[in-house]
Each structure stands twice: as structure tokens, then as C-alpha cells.
Amino acid sequence: MPLPMPSTDASVDDPAATAPPEAVTPLLRGIGVLRRLTGAGGRMPVGELERATGLARSTVDRITGTLARMGYVRIEGRDVVLAPPLLELGNAYLASVRLPGLLGGLADALADELDESVSLAVPDGDGIRFVHQATRRRAMSVSFRIGDLLPAERTAPGLLFASAWDAADWAAWRERRAADPAGRGFPAAPPSGRTGAVDFAERAAEAARHGWAVDDQLVEPGLVALSAPVRDGAGRIVCALSTVSHTSRHDTASLRADLLPRLRETAAAMERVLREPTTEEPAEEPAAPSGLASWTAESKQELGREFVESLARGLTVVTAFGAGRAELSLTAVAEATGLARATARRALITLEHLGCVTAEGRTFRLTPRVLDLGFPPLSRTTLTRIAQPHLARLAERVRESTSLAVLVGDEVQYTGRVETSRIMNVHITLGTRFPAYATSMGRVLLADLPPGERAARLAGAEPRSLTPYTVTDRAELGALLDGVARAGYALVDQELEEGLRSIAMPVRDRTGRAVAAVNVALHASRRTPEECVSEVLPELAAAIAGIETDLHVTERFARVPAH
Numbered sequence: 199m200p201l202p203m204p205s206t207d208a209s210v211d212d213p214a215a216t217a218p219p220e221a222v223t224p225l226l227r228g229i230g231v232l233r234r235l236t237g238a239g240g241r242m243p244v245g246e247l248e249r250a251t252g253l254a255r256s257t258v259d260r261i262t263g264t265l266a267r268m269g270y271v272r273i274e275g276r277d278v279v280l281a282p283p284l285l286e287l288g289n290a291y292l293a294s295v296r297l298p299g300l301l302g303g304l305a306d307a308l309a310d311e312l313d314e315s316v317s318l319a320v321p322d323g324d325g326i327r328f329v330h331q332a333t334r335r336r337a338m339s340v341s342f343r344i345g346d347l348l349p350a351e352r353t354a355p356g357l358l359f360a361s362a363w364d365a366a367d368w369a370a371w372r373e374r375r376a377a378d379p380a381g382r383g384f385p386a387a388p389p390s391g392r393t394g395a396v397d398f399a400e401r402a403a404e405a406a407r408h409g410w411a412v413d414d415q416l417v418e419p420g421l422v423a424l425s426a427p428v429r430d431g432a433g434r435i436v437c438a439l440s441t442v443s444h445t446s447r448h449d450t451a452s453l454r455a456d457l458l459p460r461l462r463e464t465a466a467a468m469e470r471v472l473r474e475p476t477t478e479e480p481a482e483e484p485a486a487p488s489g490l491a492s493w494t495a496e497s498k499q500e501l502g503r504e505f506v507e508s509l510a511r512g513l514t515v516v517t518a519f520g521a522g523r524a525e526l527s528l529t530a531v532a533e534a535t536g537l538a539r540a541t542a543r544r545a546l547i548t549l550e551h552l553g554c555v556t557a558e559g560r561t562f563r564l565t566p567r568v569l570d571l572g573f574p575p576l577s578r579t580t581l582t583r584i585a586q587p588h589l590a591r592l593a594e595r596v597r598e599s600t601s602l603a604v605l606v607g608d609e610v611q612y613t614g615r616v617e618t619s620r621i622m623n624v625h626i627t628l629g630t631r632f633p634a635y636a637t638s639m640g641r642v643l644l645a646d647l648p649p650g651e652r653a654a655r656l657a658g659a660e661p662r663s664l665t666p667y668t669v670t671d672r673a674e675l676g677a678l679l680d681g682v683a684r685a686g687y688a689l690v691d692q693e694l695e696e697g698l699r700s701i702a703m704p705v706r707d708r709t710g711r712a713v714a715a716v717n718v719a720l721h722a723s724r725r726t727p728e729e730c731v732s733e734v735l736p737e738l739a740a741a742i743a744g745i746e747t748d749l750h751v752t753e754r755f756a757r758v759p760a761h
Contacts, residue, residue: 221548225512227253228261229552232284232571235271237385240280240575247278264506267497268513270572272587280572282584282748287516288345288573291564292755294524295320297437298330301428301468302755305439306332308464312457315442317342318428321359321435322566323553324350324371325384329437329566330755344756345573346386351375351394354405354413354425355438360398361406362435368399386574388418410458411438414450421445424453426465431473439465490514490536511537512545516554516568525561577756581714582614584748584758585705589616589716592741596734598720600741601626602705604713604760605643608655610634613714613761626719632694635661635675636668638702639715641688645679646704646712652679668693687735689727697722701730703742707758708750714760716742 217226234250235242242250248258262278265271269283292298297318309316309332318330325347342348350356350371363371374383375395381387394401394416405411413423425440441457448456490511497505518526518534526534532542546562549555553567582602589600593616602614609631617625634640635656644652661670669675682688687703694700700719704712718734725733752758 217551218547220544221551222508222512222544224261224506224509225545225548226552227251227257228265228506228509228513229554229571231258231261231265232270232280235278235280236570236572236575240572241277243276244278245276260504260506261509263501263504264497264509267501267505268510270513280576282576282579282752284572285576285751285754287513287571288569288577289751289754290517290519291566291568292329292344293521294519294564295329295566296521296524298755299521300471301437301439302330302332304464304468304471305330308332308439308441308460309334312441312460314447314457317440317442318437319353319355319425319440320437320566321350321355322347324356324360324367324374326350326353326355326359326438327566327569329569342386343574344577345569347384347570348387348417349381349384349394351398352387352392352413352416354411354423354440357398357402357405357411357413358425358427358435358438360402363402371398392416410454410462412450412454415445422448422450422453424450424457424461426458426461428465428468428472430469436472439468508541511535511541512548515542515545515549516564519564525558525563527561531562576752579752579756580759580761581705581749582761584752585614585714585716585745586616588741588744588748589614591744592616592716592718592737593618595737596718598718598724598734599626601639601717601719603637603639603643603715603717605634605640605655606631608634608658610637610640610643610715633661633664635670636664636690636694637717638688638690638700639717641679641682641690642686642702642704642715643712645682645688664694665692665696667691667696687738689730691727692722699725699727699730701734701738703735703738705742705745705749708753716745 230251231247234247244255244258244262247262248255251258262271262273266273269281271284272279272281297320301318305316305318313334315334316332317328319326319328327347328342328344331342331344348356350360381393392415409427411425413421415421417423421442422445423440423442425438427435428437428439430436439461441461443453494507494510497510498507514535515531515537518531523534528539528543528546531546532539535542537545546555550557550562554565555562556565585602589602593600597618599615599617601612603610603612612626612628612630615626615628632640634644644655647655656672656675661672661675662668663670669678687701689701691699698719699722700717702715702717705714705716707713716738718738749758
């Protein structure tokens with residue numbers, strides 16, 4: 199069976215050009231917009247988006263307005279910006295394919311052991327797409343992201359996947375090479391004079407004989423990679439495990455000599471995991487179908503013709519898939535989304551035309567191409583970037599400065615901030631550190647720690663009075679922190695600086711651990727402590743909820759550093 203072509207085909211550049219009659223045109227156009235935004239790094243001016251897609255300005259406005267209503271994009275002035283909730287589409291694919299969840303831990307452990315970047319990649323047409331990355335932090339490090347697509351002929355995983363191609367697959371590859379010799383359909387691949395195409399078939403055959411493959415600077419000068427196949431119980435290559443290094447540390451010979459044994463051992467361990475019957479993950483509950491009809495109706499009533507129901511419903515079909523729901527029938531998709539069978543069928547036909555869904559008999563499954571919908575730029579982000587728009591909205595609503603901070607030793611370090619335009623304001627620069635015991639953000643973060651770790655953090659320098667109001671007695675501080683843990687917020691009144699009052703809440707990751715804190719800081723003359731609790735705290739809690747929603751969807755399959 200021929201593999202679907204990568205995103206260079208006509209159905210992507212002109213979605214309606216070859217679409218079947220049953221295809222949903224707004225869904226074709228909406229996915230086209232998302233792909234353009236993804237290729238541009240996640241942000242584009244509306245005018246450029248209009249020119250890139252060839253759509254009328256009114257159509258672009260309706261599509262982006264609908265995507266904004268879904269939370270998938272933000273409109274910032276003249277720019278359209280991809281937003282973290284869009285990751286739920288790629289998460290649906292990654293959860294359904296199971297590979298990152300089952301094998302990611304082994305890949306991470308191998309990266310730690312080798313002190314080199316390690317990745318998992320799957321075939322996508324005649325390209326390879328990353329589904330997991332464990333990168334090393336170095337001055338020169340690999341910058342590929344989850345979801346990035348590379349041409350098979352320039353990669354070690356591509357050699358392994360091509361070793362299993364049939365005649366139709368090779369014909370499709372040659373057709374793509376003839377239509378796109380410069381590789382424009384692979385924007386994540388750095389430009390190179392070495393295409394890897396001349397002896398690709400011979401190198402793929404050699405990889406099949408050896409059981410491993412090597413890339414000697416075909417992706418980029420100085421970059422060398424070694425890959426081993428990971429097979430399922432039927433012997434089919436389901437993904438490739440790769441380690442990547444720089445020629446300053448390894449050449450291809452030393453890469454094979456030093457790293458291949460451990461790479462193969464880890465690949466074998468991954469195969470055992472895939473073959474264990476107990477590794478089947480429990481099925482996730484899809485998004486509540488009962489709410490979709492009412493939500494789309496309310497959105498249509500509020501926005502009128504500016505809201506495109508068929509686009510929203512079509513994208514929702516992707517979220518029907520997930521862990522334990524890798525293959526679904528039309529009836530199952532309709533039930534999971536609450537859509538009529540005819541509506542679900544047209545959406546699936548459209549998604550199949552775009553390469554996001556493949557049909558196998560009477561069932562459907564997502565393909566890696568779903569990761570084209572925003573995953574690469576959104577997966578390489580930080581907590582600061584996630585929080586920034588929420589901080590801005592919070593500052594606007596309460597008309598006070600807002601900040602994000604993390605705990606570093608016994609201090610808090612400011613990593614994000616939005617100031618208001620008041621004449622008398624709280625001015626703090628990013629990177630500033632303050633003693634955690636005397637700040638609202640420090641107290642909510644200390645309060646979340648286990649008792650032993652909290653005591654260790656406070657066991658250093660003796661707390662000192664910064665103002666006449668600073669609490670320095672360790673027993674009293676301990677009681678305060680216990681109260682903060684129960685209340686879920688901290689209010690600090692002029693303990694860091696006279697006249698400065700602040701209230702803070704923790705930001706929690708998917709495991710419930712407090713990884714940062716957000717505060718609102720103001721002059722004591724503007725609100726009493728009671729008013730801070732009654733007026734500011736609800737707005738702060740709403741902002742925290744938004745940050746956590748975006749953080750949780752982002753970190754499901756990607757690491758999110760603090761800043």
C-alpha cells in the first residue's frame with residue numbers, strides 16, 4: 199500500500215483543488231490556516247496569512263475568529279498567534295499511538311546515560327516525524343521539536359523505514375523528489391547541498407542488512423546520528439530510536455563503537471514493553487459530547503456568521519481519538535463527539551483527504567500528520583511564555599502589576615511580569631530574587647513543599663527583618679506556611695517593603711506540584727487586605743486556572759522549562 203505523501207501535495211497547498219465532493223470546505227481552509235501558522239513559527243500578521251493562503255480577508259477573519267473561540271489561536275493586534283489548547287489535537291494522536299507514553303521514559307534514561315540527545319521518530323509518508331525528544335542543554339544542541347518533519351533520505355530513521363518500502367512507496371518518493379527537489383515541503387530541514395537522494399536506495403538496503411542506520415551530516419554539517427529500529431510483535435518497524443551528536447564529540451565510527459550497543463539494548467527493551475499485554479493503556483474519556491452541540495449553538499448565536507460551525511465540529515473529530523481509542527468506527531466517532539453520523543462522516547472524509555486520518559476497513563485512525571497542526575512551535579515553549587498572556591489579562595482586570603516566579607533555593611526568582619501604567623507602581627526586573635519567607639509567592643511555594651524539604655530551604659541564613667512588619671520567628675513562619683497550605687493563597691502585608699502589599703497563588707503542573715507562583719502586587723493605600731481577598735483573589739484564581747489549563751495540555755508530551 200503506498201504511503202501518504204508529506205505536506206507538499208496539492209491538497210495542502212490548495213485544499214479544495216482535489217477534494218472529494220463530500221469534503222467540508224471550511225475544515226479544509228481552517229487546517230490550511232493552521233498549517234501556515236505552524237510553518238511560520240506560530241505567529242503571522244493577518245495580511246500575510248491572507249496572502250499565504252489565497253483566501254479572502256473576510257474568510258481568514260471568520261476562520262481565525264472561530265479558532266480563537268475554540269482557544270486554538272489568540273488575536274494580538276494584527277497578529278494571529280497559535281495558543282496551547284491547540285495541542286490537544288496533536289496530543290490525541292500521540293496518546294492514540296502510545297509510543298511516547300510507553301517508550302519515552304526509556305528514551306529519557308538513555309539520553310541521561312549517554313549524555314547525548316535521544317529521539318523517537320515514526321514514518322510519515324516518505325518523511326520521518328519526531329514524536330519524542332530528550333535533548334541535552336549545550337551551547338550547540340539539537341533543536342528539532344516534537345512534530346518536526348524531515349525527508350527520509352536525509353535521516354538515519356528514514357533509512358530504516360525505507361528498508362521496508364515496496365515498489366509503490368519508492369515510486370511515491372521519486373515523484374515527490376521530482377516535484378520538490380529543493381525539499382520545500384520540509385521546512386524543519388535546514389537547507390543543504392547534500393540531498394542524500396543519489397544513493398538512498400543503496401543506503402536503505404545496507405541499513406536493512408545491518409539492523410541500524412547512520413546519518414553522516416546529511417541533515418546539517420556537524421550533525422551525526424545513529425538509529426536502531428523498534429519493532430512490534432509482528433516484526434513491523436513502528437518507530438526508530440536515535441541518538442544525535444556533534445562531530446566535535448563523535449564521528450560516525452566512534453558513534454557506532456561507543457553508543458550502538460546501548461542503543462540496541464534500549465531498542466530491545468522498548469520492544470519488550472510493546473509486546474507486553476499489560477502495557478495497554480486505559481481508554482481516556484473523550485471530550486463530553488453533550489456539550490459540543492450547545493457550545494457551537496451558543497457560539498453561533500453570539501458571533502453569527504463569523505463563527506464557522508463546520509470548522510469547529512470537524513476539528514473536534516480529532517479529539518475523539520486518544521489512549522485506548524486508536525481505531526474508531528464512524529459510529530464510535532459520532533458517539534464520542536455527539537455529532538450526527540453524516541456530519542462525522544464528512545469530517546473524516548476531509549481529514550483523510552488532508553492526510554490526518556487513514557481508513558482501514560470500517561475503522562479510522564489518526565496519522566502523524568496531525569502534528570502539523572501547531573505542535574512543533576507550541577511544544578518548544580516555557581512556562582513564562584505560557585503565562586504571559588494570562589498575566590497581561592490579569593493586570594488589565596485588576597489594574598495592578600502581576601508577576602510569575604519560581605523557587606530557587608530559599609529565594610524566589612521573577613521569570614515573568616506585566617506592569618500597569620500607574621504613576622506610582624511596583625517596578626521589578628526579570629531575574630530579580632527576593633527572600634522566599636518574606637514574599638507572597640515564596641510562601642505559597644514553600645508551603646507546597648514536604649516538611650523536611652521546607653525546613654531545609656529555611657535552614658540557611660537566619661530570617662532578618664526587612665521592614666518592621668517582617669515575620670522572622672521560625673515557629674511563626676512555620677505556622678504561617680501551614681495556614682497558606684490550607685488556604686491555597688498567601689497575603690503578605692508590607693513585610694518585604696513598607697507600603698507594598700501582595701497576594702499570590704501557586705501554579706501546579708499535571709502532577710499537582712507547585713512549579714511556580716503568580717502574584718498581584720500593589721501599594722497598600724489602594725486596597726485593604728480584605729479587599730485583596732474579596733476583589734483580587736477571584737481574578738487571580740481565574741488567571742491561575744487559565745495558566746494551568748495551558749500548562750497541562752502542553753506538558754502532556756513535552757517538557758516545559760520554567761523560563
